[in-house]
Amino acid sequence: MYAPPTPPSSGPDASMLYRTMEPRPDWPVAREGALIVFSKGVPFPPFCVKCGADASATVRAKLQWHSPWLYLLIVPGVIIYAIAASIVSERAEVALPLCEAHRSRRIKLLTVAWVAALASIATPVATLSLSPTGSSDNGALMCALPLVGMLGALIVGIVGGRIVTPTFIDSRVVKAKGAGAGFLDRCPPSH
Numbered sequence: 386m387y388a389p390p391t392p393p394s395s396g397p398d399a400s401m402l403y404r405t406m407e408p409r410p411d412w413p414v415a416r417e418g419a420l421i422v423f424s425k426g427v428p429f430p431p432f433c434v435k436c437g438a439d440a441s442a443t444v445r446a447k448l449q450w451h452s453p454w455l456y457l458l459i460v461p462g463v464i465i466y467a468i469a470a471s472i473v474s475e476r477a478e479v480a481l482p483l484c485e486a487h488r489s490r491r492i493k494l495l496t497v498a499w500v501a502a503l504a505s506i507a508t509p510v511a512t513l514s515l516s517p518t519g520s521s522d523n524g525a526l527m528c529a530l531p532l533v534g535m536l537g538a539l540i541v542g543i544v545g546g547r548i549v550t551p552t553f554i555d556s557r558v559v560k561a562k563g564a565g566a567g568f569l570d571r572c573p574p575s576h
Contacts, residue, residue, distance in 0.1 A: 437567025494545025505534020
């Protein structure tokens with residue numbers, strides 16, 4: 386069973402522990418309030434990041450973060466923001482452990498998103514092909530339905546597929562929110 390080591394109370398290691406933002410090498414993941422803090426490339430302990438139960442699988446996640454100030458570029462134009470964000474964003478790839486229940490829930494939500502996206506496209510096509518020629522009573526509805534369906538599918542897919550959300554990434558350290566209390570309880574404090 387994984388148990389984080391107790392922090393040293395004295396000696397040279399005690400002062401180093403509280404000066405660094407990075408977790409120590411023998412602590413793969415630390416907590417900072419409700420955030421998890423870990424070094425890029427470090428393996429997570431084998432416990433579900435959502436509940437703290439034994440993990441049965443890992444999900445590879447590509448995290449991306451940029452300074453919140455960059456959102457000011459949306460005002461002059463979304464395209465300018467998108468280009469700047471793609472250039473200056475920090476990235477990290479991590480294998481997040483999940484228990485069978487949370488892995489299954491994630492798969493179900495992603496499946497719902499894909500089915501909703503396909504249905505939002507198929508429904509107007511099927512309705513138009515089955516309606517008599519020249520009948521355009523529901524033309525506005527047929528145009529709006531795919532847009533609303535795709536937007537709903539996109540929201541369900543993003544929310545359902547996300548495991549943790551980065552709040553800070555630099556060249557070495559990642560901070561993220563979204564870990565459950567059971568996992569956070571297993572992590573030692575970062576400072």
